[in-house]
Amino acid sequence: MKYLTLKVIIWLEIILLVGCQKENIQAPAPKDEFYSLNLPPHFPQPEIPEDNLLTKNRVELGRLLFSDPILSRDSTVSCASCHKSELAFADNRSISPGVQGRLGKRNAPSLLYRAYATSLNWDGGVPTLELQALVPIQDHAELDMDFGTLVERLKRHPRYPALFQAAYQTEPNEAGIVKALAAFQRTLIKGTSDYDRYLLGDSSALSPSAKRGKDLFFSETAECFHCHSGLFFTDETFQNNGLYAEYKDQGRFLITGRERDKGKFRVPSLRNVALTAPYMHDGSIPTLEAVIEHYMKGGAKHPAKSPLIRPFTLTPQQKEDLINFLKSLTDK
Ligand code: HEC
Ligand code: HEC
Known part of the structure; x- marks a missing residue:
C-alpha cells in the first residue's frame, strides 16, 4: 500500500518536474564549464539529457548533496550511507538501514555505470536518474524527507543557495536537487579493471x-x-x-x-x-x-x-x- 502511494506521488512529481523545466534551469550558468567524462577508449558516450547537460558546478553540487545527511528527515543518513564509494557505491549489508534504522526490502546496488542503464531499480520501475532520486529522498525506509522541508533547509544553508545559482541559476528547488544528484551519478564511470x-x-x-x-x-x-x-x-x-x-x-x-x-x-x-x-x-x-x-x-x-x-x-x-x-x- 505504502509502495503504491509512493508511486502515485512520484508520477505527480514527474508532471511537476516537467513543468519546472520550463523555468529555464537547463542553460548552464554563465561562469560554469562543461564537464568532460574522460571515457576509456572502448566505452561509448552515454546519453545525457539535453536539459541536464554535465557541467562542473552541477556535478560538484550533486557530489555534495550525495553525501550530505541534510537530505534525511533527522539529518543522520545520506545517499552515501547506503552507496559507499569504496564498495563501488553499493553496500556490504543485505538491507541497508535508513533513518532510525528502518529497513527496506532490497539490497543497495552499485551506482557505477548507471549513466548507461536503460531503467533503474531492481524492478526497472524508474526510467531516469533524475526521477530515481525522488524515490530514496521520500521513501519512509530511506531518507524519509519531504521536498518542502528539504528546500527550506537548503535555502537557509550558508553555502547551498550560491551553489544552486552557480549550477542551475535558481535558488534551491526540487528540480535542481534531483538534477544535480543525477549529474553527479552520470560521472561514475571507470573502465579501469x-x-x-x-x-x-x-x-x-x-x-x-x-x-x-x-x-x-x-x-x-x-x-x-x-x-x-x-x-x-x-x-x-x-x-x-x-x-x-x-x-x-x-x-x-x-x-x-x-x-x-x-x-x-x-x-x-x-x-x-x-x-x-x-x-x-x-x-x-x-x-x-x-x-x-x-x-x-x-x-x-x-x-x-x-x-x-x-x-x-x-x-x-x-x-x-x-x-x-x-x-x-x-x-x-
Ligand atoms: C537467465 C538470465 C541469467 C543467467 C543465464 C545468469 N544470470 Fe546472473 N543474474 C540474473 C538476474 C536476473 C539476477 C538478479 C536476480 C535477483 O536478484 O533475484 C542475477 C544476479 C547475479 C549475480 C548477483 C549480482 C548482484 O549484484 O547482486 C551474480 C554474481 C550473477 N548473477 C552471476 C552470474 C553467473 C556467474 C552466471 C553464469 C553461471 C549467471 N549469473 C547467469 C540473470 C542471469
Ligand atoms: C537506506 C539505504 C539507501 C539510501 C539512503 C539511498 N539508497 Fe539508493 N538504493 C537503495 C536500495 C535498497 C536500492 C534498490 C531499490 C529498488 O530496487 O527498489 C537503491 C537503488 C538506487 C538506484 C538505482 C540503481 C540501479 O542500478 O537500479 C539509484 C540510482 C540510487 N539508489 C541512488 C540513490 C541516491 C541518489 C540516494 C540519495 C538521494 C540514495 N540512492 C539513497 C538504498 C539506498
Whole structure:
C-alpha cells in the first residue's frame, strides 16, 4: 500500500518536474564549464539529457548533496550511507538501514555505470536518474524527507543557495536537487579493471585462471553471458533466475502486473561484483562462490524461471577460474 502511494506521488512529481523545466534551469550558468567524462577508449558516450547537460558546478553540487545527511528527515543518513564509494557505491549489508534504522526490502546496488542503464531499480520501475532520486529522498525506509522541508533547509544553508545559482541559476528547488544528484551519478564511470586492460589489447592483464574463467562465462555450459552480456554485463532485461520457488518480493510483476513477470528482476551489471557482496535483489547470497553454486544447481522451480537456468557441473578448479574472471571486473 505504502509502495503504491509512493508511486502515485512520484508520477505527480514527474508532471511537476516537467513543468519546472520550463523555468529555464537547463542553460548552464554563465561562469560554469562543461564537464568532460574522460571515457576509456572502448566505452561509448552515454546519453545525457539535453536539459541536464554535465557541467562542473552541477556535478560538484550533486557530489555534495550525495553525501550530505541534510537530505534525511533527522539529518543522520545520506545517499552515501547506503552507496559507499569504496564498495563501488553499493553496500556490504543485505538491507541497508535508513533513518532510525528502518529497513527496506532490497539490497543497495552499485551506482557505477548507471549513466548507461536503460531503467533503474531492481524492478526497472524508474526510467531516469533524475526521477530515481525522488524515490530514496521520500521513501519512509530511506531518507524519509519531504521536498518542502528539504528546500527550506537548503535555502537557509550558508553555502547551498550560491551553489544552486552557480549550477542551475535558481535558488534551491526540487528540480535542481534531483538534477544535480543525477549529474553527479552520470560521472561514475571507470573502465579501469584488469578485464578492461585485456579488452584494450594487454593479454597479460588476465591471469591464466581468469582467462579460463572468461571462456566458461561465455560458454554454453554456464550460459552466464546470455543475460550478463555486453560491455556492462547486462542485457538490461528482466529475468527470473530461480532464486526462489516463491518470492516475497515479486520484482517486475509489481510494475507490469503480468503473471509471467513474477520473480523477475533487472539483470544486474557484474562490473565490480567482487566488491558488492551480498548478492541478489535481497542480498540473500553471501559470496560469489555461493552464487555459482546457486546457478550450478539450476535454481528453484518457478513457472517464470528462465530456461537458461538449468543444472550444470564445474570442477573446483573451474569454479575458482570463474570467480577469478569475475574478480577481474573490479575497477582499480
Ligand atoms: C537506506 C539505504 C539507501 C539510501 C539512503 C539511498 N539508497 Fe539508493 N538504493 C537503495 C536500495 C535498497 C536500492 C534498490 C531499490 C529498488 O530496487 O527498489 C537503491 C537503488 C538506487 C538506484 C538505482 C540503481 C540501479 O542500478 O537500479 C539509484 C540510482 C540510487 N539508489 C541512488 C540513490 C541516491 C541518489 C540516494 C540519495 C538521494 C540514495 N540512492 C539513497 C538504498 C539506498
Ligand atoms: C537467465 C538470465 C541469467 C543467467 C543465464 C545468469 N544470470 Fe546472473 N543474474 C540474473 C538476474 C536476473 C539476477 C538478479 C536476480 C535477483 O536478484 O533475484 C542475477 C544476479 C547475479 C549475480 C548477483 C549480482 C548482484 O549484484 O547482486 C551474480 C554474481 C550473477 N548473477 C552471476 C552470474 C553467473 C556467474 C552466471 C553464469 C553461471 C549467471 N549469473 C547467469 C540473470 C542471469
